[in-house]
Amino acid sequence: MSEGAVLAVMLAALGGAVFLLRLPTGVALFLSAMLGSLASGNGLGLSFLTEGSMLYLDPIMIVITSLFFMAVFERSGALGTLNVWVVRTFGRHSFLLVSFLMLLVMFPGMVTGLTAPCVLTTGAMIAPLLLSTGASPATAGAFIATGAFFGMVAPPVNICAMLICGGVDMPYIGFDLPLLAATIPLALLSAYLLMGARFRSFDPDAALALLPMSRYDAHGIKLFLPLLLLLVLMLGEKILPGVIPFLGIPLIFVVSALLGLFTGDKVSIRDSALWATRESLSILALLAGIGAFIEVLTLSGARGWIVINLLSLPDWQLYLGMAILVPLFGGISAYGASVVLGVPILLSLLDRNNILIAAALSMLASIGDFMPPTRLAILLAGPIVGEDRVSRILKRSVWPIVLSVILTLAMIYFANDLAKLFGLA
Amino acid sequence: MKSLLSTLLLLLVLSLCLVTGLGFRQGRVDEPLYPSPSFKRTAPLSNYFAQLKNTPGDTEIFEFGEQDGGGTVLVLGGTHCDEPASYLAAYLLIENLKLERGRVLVVPRANRSALSHTTPGEAFPASFEIETANGPRRFRMGSRYTNPLDQWPDPEVFVHYPSGQELSGMDSRNLNRNYPGRADGSFTQRVGHALAELVRVENVDLVIDLHEASLEYPVINAIVAHERAMDCASIAVLELQLEGLDFALEPSPANFHGLSHRELGDHTACMATLMESANVIQGRLRGRTGAETILKGQDPMYVRAAEIEMTRVPYTEDGIPLEVRVGRHIEGVAKLISGFNQVKPERAITYAGVPGYSDLQKNGLGHYLSGTK
Numbered sequence: 001m002s003e004g005a006v007l008a009v010m011l012a013a014l015g016g017a018v019f020l021l022r023l024p025t026g027v028a029l030f031l032s033a034m035l036g037s038l039a040s041g042n043g044l045g046l047s048f049l050t051e052g053s054m055l056y057l058d059p060i061m062i063v064i065t066s067l068f069f070m071a072v073f074e075r076s077g078a079l080g081t082l083n084v085w086v087v088r089t090f091g092r093h094s095f096l097l098v099s100f101l102m103l104l105v106m107f108p109g110m111v112t113g114l115t116a117p118c119v120l121t122t123g124a125m126i127a128p129l130l131l132s133t134g135a136s137p138a139t140a141g142a143f144i145a146t147g148a149f150f151g152m153v154a155p156p157v158n159i160c161a162m163l164i165c166g167g168v169d170m171p172y173i174g175f176d177l178p179l180l181a182a183t184i185p186l187a188l189l190s191a192y193l194l195m196g197a198r199f200r201s202f203d204p205d206a207a208l209a210l211l212p213m214s215r216y217d218a219h220g221i222k223l224f225l226p227l228l229l230l231l232v233l234m235l236g237e238k239i240l241p242g243v244i245p246f247l248g249i250p251l252i253f254v255v256s257a258l259l260g261l262f263t264g265d266k267v268s269i270r271d272s273a274l275w276a277t278r279e280s281l282s283i284l285a286l287l288a289g290i291g292a293f294i295e296v297l298t299l300s301g302a303r304g305w306i307v308i309n310l311l312s313l314p315d316w317q318l319y320l321g322m323a324i325l326v327p328l329f330g331g332i333s334a335y336g337a338s339v340v341l342g343v344p345i346l347l348s349l350l351d352r353n354n355i356l357i358a359a360a361l362s363m364l365a366s367i368g369d370f371m372p373p374t375r376l377a378i379l380l381a382g383p384i385v386g387e388d389r390v391s392r393i394l395k396r397s398v399w400p401i402v403l404s405v406i407l408t409l410a411m412i413y414f415a416n417d418l419a420k421l422f423g424l425a
Numbered sequence: 426m427k428s429l430l431s432t433l434l435l436l437l438v439l440s441l442c443l444v445t446g447l448g449f450r451q452g453r454v455d456e457p458l459y460p461s462p463s464f465k466r467t468a469p470l471s472n473y474f475a476q477l478k479n480t481p482g483d484t485e486i487f488e489f490g491e492q493d494g495g496g497t498v499l500v501l502g503g504t505h506c507d508e509p510a511s512y513l514a515a516y517l518l519i520e521n522l523k524l525e526r527g528r529v530l531v532v533p534r535a536n537r538s539a540l541s542h543t544t545p546g547e548a549f550p551a552s553f554e555i556e557t558a559n560g561p562r563r564f565r566m567g568s569r570y571t572n573p574l575d576q577w578p579d580p581e582v583f584v585h586y587p588s589g590q591e592l593s594g595m596d597s598r599n600l601n602r603n604y605p606g607r608a609d610g611s612f613t614q615r616v617g618h619a620l621a622e623l624v625r626v627e628n629v630d631l632v633i634d635l636h637e638a639s640l641e642y643p644v645i646n647a648i649v650a651h652e653r654a655m656d657c658a659s660i661a662v663l664e665l666q667l668e669g670l671d672f673a674l675e676p677s678p679a680n681f682h683g684l685s686h687r688e689l690g691d692h693t694a695c696m697a698t699l700m701e702s703a704n705v706i707q708g709r710l711r712g713r714t715g716a717e718t719i720l721k722g723q724d725p726m727y728v729r730a731a732e733i734e735m736t737r738v739p740y741t742e743d744g745i746p747l748e749v750r751v752g753r754h755i756e757g758v759a760k761l762i763s764g765f766n767q768v769k770p771e772r773a774i775t776y777a778g779v780p781g782y783s784d785l786q787k788n789g790l791g792h793y794l795s796g797t798k
């Protein structure tokens with residue numbers, strides 16, 4: 001079967017399994033991968049399916065351990081206390097409050113280059129506050145997912161841009177300014193579009209009545225020691241290299257969570273672990289399934305077929321193709337889109353400033369965290385804000401997505417002029 | 426009923442893990458090599474850095490010749506183990522070389538850990554076969570990166586030592602981003618350190634690091650040379666041109682750190698060079714992937730890529746077979762040594778027995794890799 005036909009088989013199988021058989025997306029991806037392997041004449045491809053399912057081992061571990069951390073953080077009383085503190089400090093200044101909350105959600109992504117830690121830590125931390133304004137769960141979810149997306153793109157750590165650089169042997173230097181300019185204004189604008197009205201009519205006292213009680217009087221500042229430890233371990237290697245060892249993000253979450261067992265209200269380790277497992281299980285299956293799916297896309301040649309067809313598009317159609325295909329491929333994996341599509345696109349645009357192009361492509365690929373089949377950012381945000389139908393969160397996120405696509409295309413089109421502006425040319 | 430189903434599924438997954446796990450374990454088994462009679466001995470890399478002993482980072486150095494006044498050349502294959510022409514060229518040298526003067530050291534599996542697995546997502550075949558007079562001979566396909574079982578987890582950002590240059594976390598397992606290495610560093614940094622030690626202790630005059638790259642990669646069909654290796658490399662490129670083999674001469678970038686030609690050049694006394702051939706299976710535009718992709722180097726997607734000028738080398742339906750890629754490496758090694766001999770005639774290195782580019786095209790790779798003599 002030709003490469004294009006295999007791709008059609010895989011997509012049809014995926015759609016059928018999800019919409020007709022109502023299978024979980026993770027399982028559907030696995031079945032689709034298996035069919036793709038058969039259709040391309042590689043048998044069941046068991047070793048490929050196994051290898052592929054290991055592709056996202058690290059994100060899998062980050063999702064489950066960060067949820068465990070959040071469970072402990074909430075149950076110890078720290079989460080409620082934090083929200084009360086934010087309301088008391090910023091409650092009367094709506095602009096400050098919205099900006100602060102957006103930057104807070106972005107922060108973990110800026111240091112990890114991932115959306116999951118944003119949604120599952122700082123996003124989860126401010127979710128009760130967002131909901132206490134009377135915002136719908138979908139809007140609160142969109143706010144968190146949007147912050148996570150901008151955090152993933154914002155400097156200093158943008159893994160997608162680093163992967164694109166790695167593919168063309170270009171050092172990851174000079175990205176801070178363009179990425180800041182591409183993310184911060186748009187993030188604040190999005191925050192205002194989503195939550196500005198809610199916060200202008202925000203009544204701090206009414207919100208405090210809805211939020212959990214502060215446990216500060218009972219435990220004092222030590223409530224926040226797990227959060228402090230998390231920060232120190234994550235940033236420590238950068239600030240004090242050689243003194244604080246890098247444990248890996250999953251272990252950092254576990255160690256910080258364990259500290260949380262002793263810093264506030266009594267927490268059941270078993271309940272927290274069970275909750276984290278239950279909430280993450282479908283996401284873990286999804287990530288494993290995605291890995292297997294990508295592996296078979298590569299094996300069957302469908303991956304190359306997609307890339308070459310995109311690059312063969314003439315002129316303005318190439319822009320349109322990029323705007324659609326890179327985020328869509330990013331829906332399978334933002335990293336995958338960066339490596340598989342980002343690198344060849346950069347190589348085909350070598351007459352433009354490559355820092356601006358790589359920055360723009362990294363942003364385009366990161367939009368994939370909103371896109372099906374994974375739609376990781378909104379999928380994770382769902383349980384955090386209590387929204388079962390994540391498509392509602394996606395609908396609410398349309399403006400940030402559209403604005404980001406327009407901005408990235410402009411960055412590509414005007415790459416050389418912008419590079420001069422940033423002193424990169 | 427539900428728990429029965431769960432148990433069954435669990436058993437199914439466990440057996441799948443067992444079956445595939447046994448397959449993946451085969452990746453740890455080094456294929457036997459059959460050195461030529463001129464071969465003196467093998468030494469483990471851990472002789473130069475004891476910490477590597479009994480780790481997957483230890484790897485064999487195949488030594489030819491004596492300290493007889495001639496120079497010493499070090500050939501590195503398998504720095505990136507998804508670049509088969511790099512280690513097959515090294516195997517071919519080991520099994521055919523007849524040394525006359527000087528010394529040749531060959532490390533065919535520079536990052537031995539990287540040959541023990543394949544990169545998830547790339548769908549590489551676990552191995553491929555080459556026909557020889559003694560039947561088919563199987564070789565492993567590997568990965569660009571150190572096996573995560575030997576170095577894990579990756580940092581989010583890899584900070585190169587000692588320059589402080591930042592790269593994506595995955596490159597912390599890329600040997601050719603970890604030179605000059607670090608004695609108390611990560612697994613890959615220690616391998617890099619051991620290889621740099623080998624160069625220093627053995628007073629290696631010329632290092633040739635063999636690589637392949639995808640067809641869209643800007644540095645391809647090229648010799649990259651450190652400043653001190655420029656004279657030697659430009660002679661080599663001229664001589665290769667005379668034989669009809671097109672090679673670009675690329676100066677080693679001064680501001681891109683961790684690569685062998687930059688760091689071994691800066692941190693040891695050697696002339697550091699690196700060669701790239703064009704390998705379809707590394708490319709992001711490639712279509713169907715399998716052992717044939719390695720052997721024949723044919724790919725319809727790349728034919729289309731060539732039509733829209735996305736490839737940096739000429740490419741047609743005929744592909745770029747393994748014979749061509751190994752042949753270019755072997756011929757490149759010969760001409761780099763010839764260049765070295767002209768720059769430093771008193772330290773000349775001479776050898777025979779190794780087939781040239783055209784011999785390989787005529788007789789095939791298997792002819793020179795027939796195994797047991």
Ligand SMILES: [Zn+2]
Nearest residue numbers: 505508636637
């Ligand atoms: Zn290489």
